[in-house]
Amino acid sequence: MTEPAGLDDEARRTVARIVSAAGTSFGGAMRILPAERRHGMFAVYAFCRVVDDIADEPAPEADKRARLDDWRDRVAAVCAGRPRADEPLDRALAWTVGRFGCAEADFQAVLDGMAMDAPPSVRIPDLETLALYCDRVACAVGRLSNPVFGIPPVDSPALAAAVGNALQLTNILRDVAEDAGQNRVYLPADRLAAHGLAAVPDRAADMLDHPAVPAVRAELATLAKARFAEADALFIRLPRGPARPARVMKEVYHALFRRLQACGWGAVHAPPAVPKAVKIGLALRYGFL
Numbered sequence: 001m002t003e004p005a006g007l008d009d010e011a012r013r014t015v016a017r018i019v020s021a022a023g024t025s026f027g028g029a030m031r032i033l034p035a036e037r038r039h040g041m042f043a044v045y046a047f048c049r050v051v052d053d054i055a056d057e058p059a060p061e062a063d064k065r066a067r068l069d070d071w072r073d074r075v076a077a078v079c080a081g082r083p084r085a086d087e088p089l090d091r092a093l094a095w096t097v098g099r100f101g102c103a104e105a106d107f108q109a110v111l112d113g114m115a116m117d118a119p120p121s122v123r124i125p126d127l128e129t130l131a132l133y134c135d136r137v138a139c140a141v142g143r144l145s146n147p148v149f150g151i152p153p154v155d156s157p158a159l160a161a162a163v164g165n166a167l168q169l170t171n172i173l174r175d176v177a178e179d180a181g182q183n184r185v186y187l188p189a190d191r192l193a194a195h196g197l198a199a200v201p202d203r204a205a206d207m208l209d210h211p212a213v214p215a216v217r218a219e220l221a222t223l224a225k226a227r228f229a230e231a232d233a234l235f236i237r238l239p240r241g242p243a244r245p246a247r248v249m250k251e252v253y254h255a256l257f258r259r260l261q262a263c264g265w266g267a268v269h270a271p272p273a274v275p276k277a278v279k280i281g282l283a284l285r286y287g288f289l
Contacts, residue, residue, distance in 0.1 A: 007095045012039055014088040018046035032283070033149070033245060040100050040148040041245070043092035048110060048141055050089065055117040064118040068111050075111070079104035100147040106140045113137035122184035123200055130188050131165075139164030142246070150242035159234050163246055166227035167253045169220050173260055174271045176213065180204040187216045208268050217265035221257075228254050244286060251282045 019030065019042050030041045054067050074090055077083060079097050083090035096102060113136030116122065124130050142160030151159060172179075172186040179186060183204045192200065195212035207213060231250050235243055252274055259272040 006099075007039055008088075008091060011043075011088040011092040011095065015039065015042040015046040015092045018042075018049055018089075022049050024049075030245060032248070036099065037148050037150065039092070040096040041145060043089070043096040044102065044141070044144050044148060046089055047093055047107070051111060051114045052117075055114040061119050065115065068114055068118065072108060072111055075104060075107040079107070096148065102144045102147055106143045109136045109140035110144070113140070117184070120183065121202075121204070122179075122186070124186050124188050126188050126190045130186065133186070134165050134168040135161075138168035145246070149245050151238065151246070152242075155234065155238055159231070159238070159243075159246065162227050162230035162234060163250050166224055166231055166250065166257075169224035169227065170253045170257045170260070173217055173220060173224065173265075174256065176217065176268045177205075177208055177271075180208055187213065187220070191216045191219060213268060214264070214266040217268075221261060221265060224257060228257065247286045248283050251286050252279055255279075255282065 016039075022045075024045065030038055030045065033041060051068065051071055054064055054071075057064065074084060074087070075093075078090055078093045081094060081098065083094035085091070093107075097104075113133060116133055116136065124133060139160045142164040143156060146156040146160055147153070176187065181204075185200050185204050185207070189200055192207075192210075192212045195215040197207060197210050197212035201207055228250070235247050235250070255274045255278060256272070259274065263272055
C-alpha cells in the first residue's frame with residue numbers, strides 16, 4: 001500500500017509497534033481502513049494506550065499526575081503544529097491532527113479520564129460521575145476516531161456517545177472482579193447503597209459477593225442495552241464505508257455483552273470472552289461485506 005505523504009517512517013513504525021504490542025481487539029477494525037486513515041487511527045490508539053498505561057502503572061499518584069500533565073503540554077504543542085521533534089508519537093499525532101482535524105479538547109478529555117484512574121483506589125459516587133468518566137475514557141476516544149474514519153462531523157458526537165458508552169459500560173460489567181482486585185470500583189456508590197451496601201469497603205474485593213453487586217450490574221446493563229440500540233439506529237443511516245470500523249468494534253462488544261447477560265449478573269468472578277473465531281466472523285461480516 002502507498003504510505004501517506006508527510007508521515008515519517010519512524011513515526012509510522014512507532015505507532016504500529018504500540019498497536020501490535022497492545023494486542024487490542026480493535027486491531028482488526030483499524031486494519032480494514034485505507035492506509036492514511038489506518039495510520040491516523042494507529043496514532044490515536046497509541047496515544048490512548050500510552051496514557052492509559054501511565055494511569056494503570058504501580059507508581060506514586062503524584063508521579064503519574066506529573067506524567068499526565070506533561071502529556072497535556074505535549075498535546076497542546078501537537079495541536080498547535082509544534083510536536084516534539086524527538087518524539088515519533090508526537091509527530092504521528094501532529095500529522096493526524098493536521099490531516100483529519102482531531103480536536104485538542106478530546107485529547108485533553110482522555111487525559112482527564114486517565115487522571116480519574118490515577119489514584120491508588122477509585123470510587124465512583126454516582127451515575128453522573130460514571131457518565132463523566134465514560135465520556136472521558138471512551139466517548140472522547142470516539143470523537144477523536146470519527147474524523148479519521150470519515151464519519152460526517154454532524155453525526156460524530158451522537159455516534160461517539162452511543163458507541164463509547166456501550167463499550168465502556170460493557171468493560172465495567174465484565175471487569176468488576178478484576179477492577180476490585182486493583183481497588184477500583186466503577187459501580188456507582190449511591191446505587192450500591194440503594195441495594196443495601198451502605199459503603200464500599202476499603203478493600204474493594206470484599207464487596208464482590210454482596211447482593212448489591214448483581215443488582216447494580218443489572219441496572220448498568222439496562223443503560224448499556226439502550227446505548228447499543230442507539231448505536232444500531234445510527235449505523236442504519238450512516239454512510240456504510242466510513243462507519244465500518246466503529247461498527248466492527250460495536251459488534252464485538254455487543255457479542256460480549258450478550259455473553260455476560262447470558263451468564264447472569266451475579267457471575268462476577270469468571271467473565272466470558274468472545275472467541276477469536278467469532279471476532280473474525282464479525283469483522284468479515286461488518287467490515288467487508
